[in-house]
Amino acid sequence: MPSLGRSQSASSGFSTNALAGAFEARTLAELSRALGVPAPIEAKEVTLQAPDMAENGAAVPVTLSVAVNGVKSLLLLVEKNPHLLAAAFELSDALEPAFTTRIKLQQSSNVFGVALLHDGRTLFARREVKVTLGGCAA
Amino acid sequence: MTEPTKIRAQLNGSSALVRVLMLHEMESGLRKDANGKTVAAWHIQTVQIRHQDKLVLTMHCGPAVAKNPYLQFSLRDAKTGDRVSVSWIDNLGNRRADSTTIA
Numbered sequence: 728m729p730s731l732g733r734s735q736s737a738s739s740g741f742s743t744n745a746l747a748g749a750f751e752a753r754t755l756a757e758l759s760r761a762l763g764v765p766a767p768i769e770a771k772e773v774t775l776q777a778p779d780m781a782e783n784g785a786a787v788p789v790t791l792s793v794a795v796n797g798v799k800s801l802l803l804l805v806e807k808n809p810h811l812l813a814a815a816f817e818l819s820d821a822l823e824p825a826f827t828t829r830i831k832l833q834q835s836s837n838v839f840g841v842a843l844l845h846d847g848r849t850l851f852a853r854r855e856v857k858v859t860l861g862g863c864a865a
Numbered sequence: 866m867t868e869p870t871k872i873r874a875q876l877n878g879s880s881a882l883v884r885v886l887m888l889h890e891m892e893s894g895l896r897k898d899a900n901g902k903t904v905a906a907w908h909i910q911t912v913q914i915r916h917q918d919k920l921v922l923t924m925h926c927g928p929a930v931a932k933n934p935y936l937q938f939s940l941r942d943a944k945t946g947d948r949v950s951v952s953w954i955d956n957l958g959n960r961r962a963d964s965t966t967i968a
Contacts, residue, residue: 741925750927786931805929809895813929821921823880823939829931831893 741800741817749802752811755839758804759849767841770850775840777854784832784858791840792825793850800843801826807836832858870963874940874949881943881967885936885951887912893928908956909934915950915964916940943967 748761776790801816835857868888894906914922950964
């Protein structure tokens with residue numbers, strides 16, 4: 728679908744079914760299938776900042792940013808959580824492709840930041856976060 | 866039912882740094898309370914950010930977004946006085962919309 732100059736919408740991305748499937752996915756393969764994208768490639772254009780050690784797994788700050796334009800959406804994944812996908816952002820070119828938020832980690836795990844680009848590329852960056860106190864169960 | 870979302874939007878050159886704090890329990894549905902009973906999932910599902918009434922960001926949250934979701938991002942082509950609105954809907958259908966202007 729061609730983008731309309733600078734006013735590209737921020738909600739033309741995921742269908743409701745694709746999102747539901749994505750949030751249920753437990754592996755990267757299932758997630759890629761649910762969203763209809765190829766398996767992501769590790770790339771230095773994507774930067775994921777996360778603490779090496781998180782004392783509180785219930786609120787781990789992460790910053791995900793992409794050094795190029797043309798980012799359609801960004802995904803935050805936690806490998807060892809009960810569900811892989813923590814959050815999905817549908818972008819427009821009205822903002823920088825960079826976000827900081829806080830997510831829960833149930834245990835020490837890899838965190839992935841995945842960028843889906845308009846040109847069809849799927850890129851990711853990974854950081855390993857160790858957790859002292861898990862974040863999903865009391 | 867819920868507290869207002871706190872939004873701070875500050876102009877920085879031609880961009881605006883926006884920091885949002887949404888007040889919500891964000892129960893994952895996996896936690897057990899003191900009696901061993903599972904606490905039902907209750908979390909924000911979709912957040913929409915508008916800049917001058919134009920939708921610029923949609924954030925889909927799973928149960929793994931931390932309690933009182935924090936979000937920080939930068940809006941391009943911003944001016945002092947522009948309106949920034951944050952609206953969310955959670956998995957039980959509750960909604961909230963708050964806005965501020967760029968300082």
